Amino acid sequence: MTLQNKTAEIQGKARKHLSPVMTRVTEMVIDRAKGARFWTAEGEEYIDFVSGVAVNAIGHAHEAMVAAIQKQSEAFIHFGLNYGYYESAVNLAEKLAEITPGNLDTVFFSNSGGEAIDGAIKLAKAVTGRPGIIAFEGSFHGRTMGATAITASSSKYRKFYEPILGEVYHAPYPYPGQLKGVNENEVTEYCLSQIQKIFDLRIDPSRVAAIIIEPVMGEGGYFPAQPEFLKKLRKLSDQHGILLIFDEVQTGFGRTGKMFAAEHSGVTPDILVLAKALSGGMPLGAIVASRELHEKWPAGGHGSTFGGNPVSCAAALANIKVLQEENLIERSSKLGETIVARLKASLNGLRGVKEVRGIGLMIGIEFEASIAPSAVPLIKQKALEHKLLIMNCGVYGQTIRLMLPLNIEEDVLEQGLSRLESAIKETL
Ligand SMILES: Cc1ncc(COP(=O)(O)O)c(C=O)c1O
Known part of the structure; x- marks a missing residue:
């Protein structure tokens, strides 16, 4: 069976037997995940800025x-x-x-x-x-x-x-x-x-x-x-x-x-x-x-x-x-400050960006209410095209929230942030 056929088979079963009540953010089929990265059944590699909705604090499948x-x-x-x-x-x-x-x-x-x-x-x-x-x-x-x-x-x-x-x-x-x-x-x-x-x-x-x-x-x-x-x-x-x-x-x-x-x-x-x-x-x-x-x-x-x-x-x-x-609590505090400073420098002033804020690694990029309903879904889509998974929050879905693992590797973080900035800049 080809990888594409396998993906289609799993998606077919899911569409038939999983309740549609749960909002489906993507229809990717996940094969494995490690640290802040995951791979689909088709072998595509993605960076994960969602961490199972702030669950995988030490990344996916940590050896310990x-x-x-x-x-x-x-x-x-x-x-x-x-x-x-x-x-x-x-x-x-x-x-x-x-x-x-x-x-x-x-x-x-x-x-x-x-x-x-x-x-x-x-x-x-x-x-x-x-x-x-x-x-x-x-x-x-x-x-x-x-x-x-x-x-x-x-x-x-x-x-x-x-x-x-x-x-x-x-x-x-x-x-x-x-x-x-x-x-x-x-x-x-x-x-x-x-x-x-x-x-x-x-x-x-x-x-x-x-x-x-x-x-x-x-x-x-x-x-x-x-x-x-x-x-x-x-x-x-x-x-x-x-x-x-x-x-x-x-x-x-x-x-x-x-x-x-x-x-x-x-x-x-x-x-x-x-x-x-x-x-x-x-x-x-x-x-x-x-x-x-x-x-x-x-x-x-x-x-x-x-x-x-x-x-x-x-x-x-x-x-x-x-x-x-691994002193990850302290890292969360310091890394959070660095990321917020970087995102402020790269995003503040862009049309539609309301506020970049964060406390530790709980980081949000809020967009103006007037553009958020159309822009945020597009940013999420563009991020996926750049092989980055992100999620938003807020009553109007106006804030992109980053939920990185506290031990994210520096190079993966750098790549993920660049992909995020590209997705935002290409959309706004
Ligand atoms: C602050 C807060 N409380 C409670 C919950 C519910 O947790 P669970 O989805 O594990 O039931 C969530 C989930 O997102 C949450 O963010």
């Missing part, structure tokens, strides 16, 4: 992860964390207790980000006995029903499913560019006043279980929250006995130049939700909170068949070891 996965699968693949303890899960829980901020030392494992978000909402409701949740406009928290209910990055994610979960209220997200007419210095006070307005008009704070925020907004457009706002949000939550949840599904494990984005503000949330780069590709999510809080969650009130899968936990441990031993 492959070895850990192999070793654990030979011992056993699944058992069920409620039927016994095993080393990979408890060592990972201990590791997370060590690297997460403050008093967060106890973990519940799930299989994905959305599932962990749902668990965090259940934890907050069970422990406080309160019904309300406050989230932020523009935020994305996942596709499960609970996560969908608090997501407000696009009405397309909610359409068809309303009414979802009651008692969810959305406040404006604290980033200047998101708030028309609000001066940069007034953003924190303005957003806090909008939460107060929710308390005054919609739900008494004594009925709010949790406030949930992405410390840097991901899917909604790559906007960092003002650290000052997060500090005041911590105080406000304490004042009313509300639990503060940070969704670090996309920002965790060095993506923003710190192990966790919470470290930029020095704020420790009550509950930290992790997934994506936690395990570098094996399905895993985590709800991390203090022992005291977890002990208030009635036993049996939550559970999971696969959560804390031994192979996923072994992969996560290997992944975190590489991040730490």
